[in-house]
Amino acid sequence: MYSLAQSHQLLLKYSIRPSVQRTMVMDYLLNNRNHPSVDEIFSVLIRTMPTLSRTTIYNSLNLFVARGAVRVLVIDEKNARYDVDISLHAHFLCKECGKVYDILNIRKELFEVPEMQDLEIETVEISYKGICKNCRH
Amino acid sequence: MYSLAQSHQLLLKYSIRPSVQRTMVMDYLLNNRNHPSVDEIFSVLIRTMPTLSRTTIYNSLNLFVARGAVRVLVIDEKNARYDVDISLHAHFLCKECGKVYDILNIRKELFEVPEMQDLEIETVEISYKGICKNCRH
DNA sequence: TTCCCGATTTGGAACGGTTCTATTTATGCT
DNA sequence: AGCATAAATAGAACCGTTCCAAATCGGGAA
Numbered sequence: 001m002y003s004l005a006q007s008h009q010l011l012l013k014y015s016i017r018p019s020v021q022r023t024m025v026m027d028y029l030l031n032n033r034n035h036p037s038v039d040e041i042f043s044v045l046i047r048t049m050p051t052l053s054r055t056t057i058y059n060s061l062n063l064f065v066a067r068g069a070v071r072v073l074v075i076d077e078k079n080a081r082y083d084v085d086i087s088l089h090a091h092f093l094c095k096e097c098g099k100v101y102d103i104l105n106i107r108k109e110l111f112e113v114p115e116m117q118d119l120e121i122e123t124v125e126i127s128y129k130g131i132c133k134n135c136r137h
Numbered sequence: 138m139y140s141l142a143q144s145h146q147l148l149l150k151y152s153i154r155p156s157v158q159r160t161m162v163m164d165y166l167l168n169n170r171n172h173p174s175v176d177e178i179f180s181v182l183i184r185t186m187p188t189l190s191r192t193t194i195y196n197s198l199n200l201f202v203a204r205g206a207v208r209v210l211v212i213d214e215k216n217a218r219y220d221v222d223i224s225l226h227a228h229f230l231c232k233e234c235g236k237v238y239d240i241l242n243i244r245k246e247l248f249e250v251p252e253m254q255d256l257e258i259e260t261v262e263i264s265y266k267g268i269c270k271n272c273r274h
Numbered sequence: 275t276t277c278c279c280g281a282t283t284t285g286g287a288a289c290g291g292t293t294c295t296a297t298t299t300a301t302g303c304t
Numbered sequence: 305a306g307c308a309t310a311a312a313t314a315g316a317a318c319c320g321t322t323c324c325a326a327a328t329c330g331g332g333a334a
Contacts, residue, residue, distance in 0.1 A: 019282065019329085038320080053284045058321065074214050074264070077292095079320060092256050106251055113265065114243055119229050122267035127211070128250065130259035156300085156311065175291080190313045195292065214321095216291060 002030040014069040021052065025060040029070060029084040035091070035100040037079045075100060075127045090126035096135035103128065139167040151206040158189065162197040166207060166221040172228070172237040174216045212237060212264045227263035233272035240265065 007026040011018040028041050042057045061082055064070035073081040075093045081100055083091075088111045090103040106126075113121040144163040148155040165178050179194045198219055201207035210218040212230045218237055220228075225248045227240040243263075250258040 021283070051284075055285075056283055072214075074211055077209075077211050077217060080214060092253070092258065094256075095259075101256060103251060103253070110247055114240060116229070116240070118270040119231075119238060119265070120267045120269075120273065121229065121265045122232075123265065125262075125264045125266070127262045127264070128256070128258045128260065129262070130257045132257070133255040136257065158312070188313075193312055
């Protein structure tokens with residue numbers, strides 16, 4: 001369980017002014033590692049902050065990603081998912097329920113970038129898709 | 138250069154009824170390996186078939202993907218890209234110009250799926266992002 | 275503390291990609 | 305040729321995201 005003070009500190013580490021809203025968004029990400037979408041974050045935070053705007057969630061997340069504090073996952077064609085864990089790991093999307101799972105025990109060599117003289121590779125994303133245990137019947 | 142007859146044959150191979158429109162879409166994919174979006178395909182084909190509907194492109198591509206004849210790339214958050222090459226290879230998206238490049242000379246071991254008792258992995262997608270040579274200045 | 279200015283938040287409109295739906299058209303079979 | 309089914313069409317609808325102008329916040333200066 002992470003505290004708001006820890007979210008505050010993390011934002012400062014990435015040179016992000018820790019407004020109330022940004023701190024709450026970061027707090028949500030730290031305490032909910034299920035790769036939430038904008039809507040998931042919004043629908044929870046609106047309950048404790050009734051004036052919250054969806055745009056603020058977008059603004060905050062876009063800023064976090066631009067500063068490298070958070071990773072955006074392009075794995076679900078429906079909407080973007082956000083991950084506060086920026087370490088090297090892969091993801092699995094269940095085609096049935098839409099949940100995104102971490103694949104942590106994966107060889108780090110998979111993330112080594114191939115030699116490409118024409119392309120300047122900055123990020124690597126490894127995505128698996130299929131059916132998770134809960135959805136198998 | 139592929140012929141319409143070859144597109145026709147390829148559709149039959151995947152048990153897809155080769156209508157005029159479907160054959161044209163497949164023909165476009167075979168002859169344009171730059172991972173086109175729906176809009177790119179539509180805006181070219183509409184020139185030779187003025188009554189063509191955008192929905193038809195969607196219908197055709199969704200069917201191709203469902204039958205395994207074509208792969209959809211979830212790499213660009215803006216729109217889906219389609220690839221008629223279903224062999225094991227990775228992709229690179231240029232953040233500047235949006236072009237998607239093939240990464241063909243990549244070790245096939247990267248596509249081996251990790252052992253996951255809870256997850257039934259069906260597909261693997263490896264995506265690189267950065268800046269391509271043309272966009273470097 | 276109070277004032278001020280730039281940064282942030284807000285809400286609603288706008289945008290764009292994709293899907294849905296009802297209708298029309300084409301296709302294959304008898 | 306006629307019929308039944310499949311496919312294509314056009315436009316509305318949907319939904320995630322961005323844009324924009326106005327309101328609000330917050331931190332430094334006086």
